[in-house]
Amino acid sequence: MIQLEWIPNLSGLVQSFDQQQLANFCRILSVTISEPDVGNDDKHTLLAKNAQQKRNTSPSRAEVNQVTLLNIPGFIERLCKLATRKVSEATGTSNFLQELEEWYTWLDNTLVLDALMQIATDEAEHSSTESSDESTLATIPLRHRLPQSMKIVHEIMYKVEVLYVLCVLLMGRQRNQVHKMLAEFRLIPGLNSLFEKLIWRKYTTSNHVVHGQNENCDCSPEISFKIQFLRLLQSFSDHHENKYLLLNAQELNELSAISLKANIPEVEALVYTDRSLVCDGKKGLLTRLLTVMKREPPDSSFRFWQARAVESFLRGATSYADQMFLLKRGLLEHILFCIIDSGCKSRDVLQSYFDLLGELMKFNIDAFKRFNKYVNTEEKFQVFLTQINSSLVDSNMLVRCIVLSLDRFESQTEDVKGKFNYYALGLLAILKKKSFSIAVINYILNVLKIDLKKNHNISVFTVFLIKFSFRDFTEPRCLICSLDVFVNIKKCQSSCIPFSFWKETVSVLLGEDRTCPCAIISYIDEPYMELDRDLLGD
Secondary structure, eight states: OOGGGGGHHHHHHHHHHOHHHHHHHHHHHHHHHHHOOOOOOOOOOHHHHHHHHHHHHHOOHHHHHHHHHHSSSSSSHHHHHHHHOOOOTTTTTTTTHHHHHHGGEEEEEOHHHHHHHHHHHHHHHHHTTOOHHHHHHHTTTTTHHHHHHHHHHHHHHHHHHHHHHHHHHHSSSHHHHHHHHHHTTTHHHHHHHHHHIIIIOOOOOOOOOOOOSSSOOOHHHHHHHHHHHHHHHHHHHHOOGGGGGSSBBHHHHHHHHHHHHHOOOOOHHHHHGGGGSSSSSSSHHHHHHHHHTSSTTTTTTTHHHHHHHHHHHHHHSSSHHHHHHHHTTTTHHHHHIIIISOOEEEEEEEHHHHHHHHHHHHHHHHHEEEEEHHHHSSSHHHHHHHHHHHHHHHHHHHHHHHHHHHHHHSSSSSSHHTTTTTGGGGHHGGOOOOOHHHHHHHHHHHHHHHHTTTOOGGGHHHHHHHHIIIIIIHHHHHHHHHHGGGOOOOOOOOOOOOOOHHHHHHHHOOOOOOOOSSGGGGGGGGGGSSOOTTTTTT
16 A cells, blocks of 8 residues: 655645646545455454454554645645535536436546546537527537536546545544544535535436445446435544534524423533534535435435434434434434335345434434324334344344333333333333244344354344343343453443443353353363463464
8 A cells, every 4th residue: 555654745746736636636545545445254253353453553554644644734625625616507507417327337437537528628618608598508419518517527526536535534543633624624514505506406206226335336426426425424423523513503503492392401512513613504414415315216225325324413322302303304204104115125225224213213202102103003013013023133223222212211210100101102012022022032043143253233232132131031142142242342332221230241241150051151161161262363
């Protein structure tokens, strides 16, 4: 991998770039600042990765390159300006996105794209003097309108590269520094102003073929731009107080009013949000995203990225006000429609919606009531349960949410509990059926027995296993299968389970009483006790 710090006078060179050269430079940076893909071989279990991170305290080459870029004066500011600058749109190009469906196959070759840009520059004056009447221009052959459209496509392609670089920097070790810069240079308000003009310019009923999120594919510029935009929002919002910059001032006031009405303190991050850096206009970026999310066809893969972006806004410490803000905009009903009524078959989309639903409903009794109101027939409820049961690996975050919420509600004072009949809410009542809990545990064990090392997302079932196995069923195999998660403290976050309970469970697992069926030692033969056991492997 190229080490940027070895390039003589890199800072001066980058500062001398014009905007087009800077955008082209981002194509190179996308390789030099990204971590290489190590794959999913057996040596990369959660436990091994955790130990490797502790051993390798020195930054990687990609991380060193990221720091080098951040030290270049004005670099991030120029990227923000390039990402948010408006595209000059001549009359007659309002249908350019539809034109792309005919021309996007040309655009994989950047040399062809640059050539088209040169043609567009040469013919710009001619095309702009044709007419100012869109109805007249509609009769002009596409080849005469192509140059202006290609200008816009050229801009889109550059923005894809820039957004990717910003996204990688947001996920690096210098995340807080990058966040501060992006807020200062008003990246989010700038993207908000571009949302309807360029990013999601016009809703169309054409169902684009978008590949799954883990597949390598050649997508049109429009699709690539939208996906990269959504990935940036996801990285920007995830577990960071700057997520409130996705709202405008009026929406921030709405959050404050929700907290006041519920008689709960405002989230500290909301209180200290700099109002001069939030979105302008009638709607914030999050609200605009919700609007287009509801318009997508059921199996559109955009739904996956949209759901991930919205979910990132909710991740972290559970905020009742944040949940109610989204509930008031009909998000829960939209998710349930997608899962139950839309006929959506995409596992990726369904998994993202289950995850989002879990974050939206966690510890929120109002959300459970809204669920009951929508799922108001036995037929709908059975369809929903069938979707959950068809792939518990996909729906595990929602199951975790229900378990945690039930435990939280049951632990409340009698005065509070007396106000609600929790078990009249179907989703909570189902967990009180021992047969359902046993069925879930049995399914988990069967999945884990197949390949424990590769089912990383199974670890979120730890809450279910601990809460029901340790407290109610005392199924030792469940406890042992969940040991892997205890090395990663992040799995314990946002569960509202006292840390003392986690410690108690670990103590049982690591107990020295060989007669205890819940202790790991009881499953290890005596001759192997003195051997050097390296759980991490070589």
